[in-house]
Amino acid sequence: MRHDPERDAAAYLAGELGALRRLWFERHMLDCRDCWAEATTARQGRILAESLRVVAPPSMRERIRATADLTADLATEPERRRWPYLLLAGAVAMLIAVALTMALRLMTQPAPLLAAAELQRADALTVHQEPGPPSMRIGAYTWQGTAQERLDEIPATVYAYATPDGRRMLLITSTRPFPRAAGARDLKPAPSWLAEVDDASLLCADKDGTSWLAVAADEATVLSAGQALGLTRQG
Known part of the structure; x- marks a missing residue:
């Protein structure tokens, strides 16, 4: 048959x-x-x-979904109109492959770090005025309030900072150590590290029995936060 x-x-x-x-x-x-x-x-x-x-976090799923929808739209084009899109379709297929590779990389990142990156992008974070922050200002960032959260299994205190133009940074502390990110780069003094997790920059340092995690959209911000708080040093 x-x-x-x-x-x-x-x-x-x-x-x-x-x-x-x-x-x-x-x-x-x-x-x-x-x-x-x-x-x-x-x-x-x-x-x-x-x-x-x-x-994969929502942001990654939306990018993959949008790319797949574009590919499907191209496939429904009439035959006589499809050929101009062949190069674009190839680029779309490559973008899907890259997105899936990034999603697979996320599978290796510890859940508490993924939760921290997602919290940094959250539209709303319920904050209170207690406990007070380790510093009222960090560079251009001003303390907005404090929240108590759980990053997967880790209980944490989250200090929210923002600039006048709306950029945000989180300074997170816990008595339990945060796991090391996959692909992290060591900083001085050890055991401090810097990593990119789900489109966010994370800096982690352990000091005096407290684990610190700075989370922002860019590497320069978390590096300046670590230096301002005495968690890391240049060089």
Whole structure:
């Protein structure tokens, strides 16, 4: 019987086969190496996609979704109008691959650090005037208030800072040490480090039994915060 392993495996996994056809295909896979390989590979791809959906933060998921939608729109263009978009479609495919690679990198980052990066981008953070901050001002940033949060399993005190033009920075402290980020660069004095996590810059330093984490949109801001608070030094 002539058949298309790729098409049949896709229909099987999507639940598009009728009861008899499904039963036939399940029995057929036991004897057909091509169909078995197609079904196994597709199922593994689905598992990977689901894991990326769960792990990747909202900002990453939206970029991947928007890129995929653009690719789908190009695919529906009439044949006579499709050819001018071939180069663009190739670029879109490359962008999807890059986005997926970035999502896979995020899977290696500790959950508390991903939570800290997400908190820095949050539109609203309920703050109070107690406890007071370690410093009222850090460069152009002024203390706005303090919140008590949990970064995954780590309880933390979050000091929110902002500039007059709306840029934000968080200074987070905890009696429990924050995990080291994947790809982090060591700073002086050890064990301080600097890393990029989900489009945010993080600086971490342990001092006098307290773990400190500065989170901002750019590296220069967290470096200046670490130096201002005596957590790190230049060079």
